[in-house]
Amino acid sequence: MPVISVRDLQRVYHMGDHEVRALRGVSLDVEPGEFVSVTGPSGSGKSTFMHIIGALDKPSSGEYILDGKDVSKLSKDDLAGVRNQKIGFVFQGFNLLTRTTALDNVELPLLYNSVRKMKASERHKRAMAALDIVGLTQRFHHMPNQLSGGQQQRVAIARALINEPSIILADEPTGNLDTRTSIEVMGIFQRLNIERGITVMVITHEMDIAEYGTRLIRFRDGRVVADQKITHRRNAADELAALPPPEPDQMPHEEPAQQAH
Amino acid sequence: MSVFMVFRIALKALGRNKLRTALTMLGMIIGVGAVITMVALGTGAQAAIKEQIKATGTNTITVMSGNFTSGAVRMGEGNSSRLMAADAQALRALPQIQWVAEGATTRQQLIAGNQNWNSQIQGTNVDWPLIKAWPLKFGQFFTEQDVQSAAKVIVLGSNVSDILYGADVDPVGQNVRVRNHVFRIVGVFTAKGASSGGQNQDDQAFVPFTTVQKKIQGIQHINNITVSAVSAESIAAATEAVKVSMRTTQALAPGEEDTFRVLSQDDIIGFATQQSSTMTDLLAGIAAVSLMVGGIGIMNIMLVSVTERTREIGLRMAIGARGRDVLMQFLVEAIVISLVGGALGILTGYLFAELAKWLNNWPAVVPLDSIFMAVGFAAFVGIFFGFYPARKAAGLDPIEALRFE
Numbered sequence A: 001m002p003v004i005s006v007r008d009l010q011r012v013y014h015m016g017d018h019e020v021r022a023l024r025g026v027s028l029d030v031e032p033g034e035f036v037s038v039t040g041p042s043g044s045g046k047s048t049f050m051h052i053i054g055a056l057d058k059p060s061s062g063e064y065i066l067d068g069k070d071v072s073k074l075s076k077d078d079l080a081g082v083r084n085q086k087i088g089f090v091f092q093g094f095n096l097l098t099r100t101t102a103l104d105n106v107e108l109p110l111l112y113n114s115v116r117k118m119k120a121s122e123r124h125k126r127a128m129a130a131l132d133i134v135g136l137t138q139r140f141h142h143m144p145n146q147l148s149g150g151q152q153q154r155v156a157i158a159r160a161l162i163n164e165p166s167i168i169l170a171d172e173p174t175g176n177l178d179t180r181t182s183i184e185v186m187g188i189f190q191r192l193n194i195e196r197g198i199t200v201m202v203i204t205h206e207m208d209i210a211e212y213g214t215r216l217i218r219f220r221d222g223r224v225v226a227d228q229k230i231t232h233r234r235n236a237a238d239e240l241a242a243l244p245p246p247e248p249d250q251m252p253h254e255e256p257a258q259q260a261h
Numbered sequence B: 001m002s003v004f005m006v007f008r009i010a011l012k013a014l015g016r017n018k019l020r021t022a023l024t025m026l027g028m029i030i031g032v033g034a035v036i037t038m039v040a041l042g043t044g045a046q047a048a049i050k051e052q053i054k055a056t057g058t059n060t061i062t063v064m065s066g067n068f069t070s071g072a073v074r075m076g077e078g079n080s081s082r083l084m085a086a087d088a089q090a091l092r093a094l095p096q097i098q099w100v101a102e103g104a105t106t107r108q109q110l111i112a113g114n115q116n117w118n119s120q121i122q123g124t125n126v127d128w129p130l131i132k133a134w135p136l137k138f139g140q141f142f143t144e145q146d147v148q149s150a151a152k153v154i155v156l157g158s159n160v161s162d163i164l165y166g167a168d169v170d171p172v173g174q175n176v177r178v179r180n181h182v183f184r185i186v187g188v189f190t191a192k193g194a195s196s197g198g199q200n201q202d203d204q205a206f207v208p209f210t211t212v213q214k215k216i217q218g219i220q221h222i223n224n225i226t227v228s229a230v231s232a233e234s235i236a237a238a239t240e241a242v243k244v245s246m247r248t249t250q251a252l253a254p255g256e257e258d259t260f261r262v263l264s265q266d267d268i269i270g271f272a273t274q275q276s277s278t279m280t281d282l283l284a285g286i287a288a289v290s291l292m293v294g295g296i297g298i299m300n301i302m303l304v305s306v307t308e309r310t311r312e313i314g315l316r317m318a319i320g321a322r323g324r325d326v327l328m329q330f331l332v333e334a335i336v337i338s339l340v341g342g343a344l345g346i347l348t349g350y351l352f353a354e355l356a357k358w359l360n361n362w363p364a365v366v367p368l369d370s371i372f373m374a375v376g377f378a379a380f381v382g383i384f385f386g387f388y389p390a391r392k393a394a395g396l397d398p399i400e401a402l403r404f405e
Helices: A046-053 A076-086 A102-111 A120-133 A149-161 A179-196 A236-242 B003-016 B018-055 B085-092 B144-148 B158-165 B209-217 B235-249 B265-308 B310-318 B323-360 B368-394 B398-403
Strands: A004-015 A018-030 A035-039 A061-066 A087-090 A167-171 A199-203 A215-220 A223-229 B060-065 B097-112 B115-124 B136-139 B153-156 B175-178 B181-189 B204-208 B224-229 B260-264
Touching (some): A018 A046, A018 A061, A018 A223, A076 A087, A076 B310, A087 A149, A102 A149, A102 B003, A149 A179, A179 A199, A179 A236, B003 B323, B018 B265, B018 B323, B018 B368, B085 B097, B085 B224, B085 B235, B097 B158, B115 B158, B115 B209, B158 B181, B204 B209, B224 B235, B235 B260, B235 B265, B265 B323, B265 B368, B310 B398
Parallel strands (some): A035 A199, A035 A215, A167 A199, B115 B204, B153 B181
Antiparallel strands (some): A004 A018, A004 A061, B060 B224, B060 B260, B097 B175, B153 B204, B175 B181
């Protein structure tokens, strides 16, 4: 059974008198364990598509089945529940709460989890486990401003993982990162995808980032114009091993003096 | 989401920006603090005034001669000469009345050796020190015998004694001259301070009222009667009884105007406390304005905070916060700010009241109801001024909010 199944998805915005048809009938299925890269020029409808897939927005018409459940006609509050349970968001700008430790940031979705309430100790345990997956257990008490961009994005990935969602939805996850950190972050997505079978959808306009996926979907003018398997998939782990080690001054937050409490 | 979680999230959000939280609270602290301090000082002043008036004598009722009309000319109050010793005598028979003192007053020059002093000569009787609950420093008060015989004996107020003989000198047995009469000093009162009317009660000398009538002034009437009720509770009944008795002894026909005026201590306390409570209300009103300003400050900061935290709100919504979760968070933030600010304000107000007490010897009492009022108002301010920003936050579109720069 596909994780995501959309049929003839349409989204029309009304801007005053004229209509903007952002999506003009999109139909596709995403199977569990796929790593889908969504690309397209700006205005192609890929952002609108992502908002609907992420349950942030509702389609004007069409059907969206997420995990066997039709979510296209849910109320606002129910959509919030879907976002909490089924979707793990990763954003370009990380969107971590400032002055909040990595651990508390990762825990945040658990606080809004109304299906499964848990004790503080269990929340801590799960958040620590999620930080472990992204390799940041050592920095659980660090504030975002004490972490590098790549580390912040890893905290955001841990946060996306915490409620064990059906799919991780990453919107330009490497947009604010340099090449090396981009590869690191894409490496984490690949690892989660290969080792844990987590379904990943990355929205990007960079082709080289898209090539870390297994499937490429290209949008143009509100339609899917290409949907193909990626034949020469890039492997982040191998690329990272081939890169020279980072210079010490590029790791500004590694010194013990920075580990302020 | 549970209430506990809402509080947890709101408190964490407040803790994330301690300076902003503290500054917002400051408005509430100052507002509530000002109200508490003002009410405390006002209430304290009221209590002190009551205490002072009580100190002038217990359960006292004063009967004063009224205005008298000569032809069509109405004279002022106290000018009537219709108040007689017989009126006082009738009051003695009333069961609600404990002590009765006739009063005949005049102002005279007191001469002792090479010193002299112009003072109030209060003609009265032996009940006077009992009515006023006023102990003597030296000697004794004059006796019933002295009143009967219009004896030339005098009891000095402490100021008068100090001026004529020097401080802490016992002048009992010495003579003082009033007009052409030589009075023997039989006693000196302890210092009592000002009366409720502001008159210095220690600048007085007391002689039998009969002596004032016969020896000093040559009059038949008296100026006033001071009586005391048997208890504080019976003062209203006693006042009524005095009025009835007075109308009888004054032989007034029904419907005829009173020839006297009866003033109870309750009336005097009433006037004084009315004044001070008006003052308290005024001050509390001014302080309440600062509470209002504090509330608007909260709304202002919360509105700025909503704008500033748009991305945070978007993020919270993206990871599963419903509109009402965000609404509750911001509302609880506002309420926590105003309640904690209110509590600190109560503490501040209390400290300032204590400070005023200590610095200026001002009486200050923090009444319990003012605390409840302040807490209630603080909660109201939090909900009222917090609701609009909270609703604004809850109404944000997550997509727009996440895109917000």
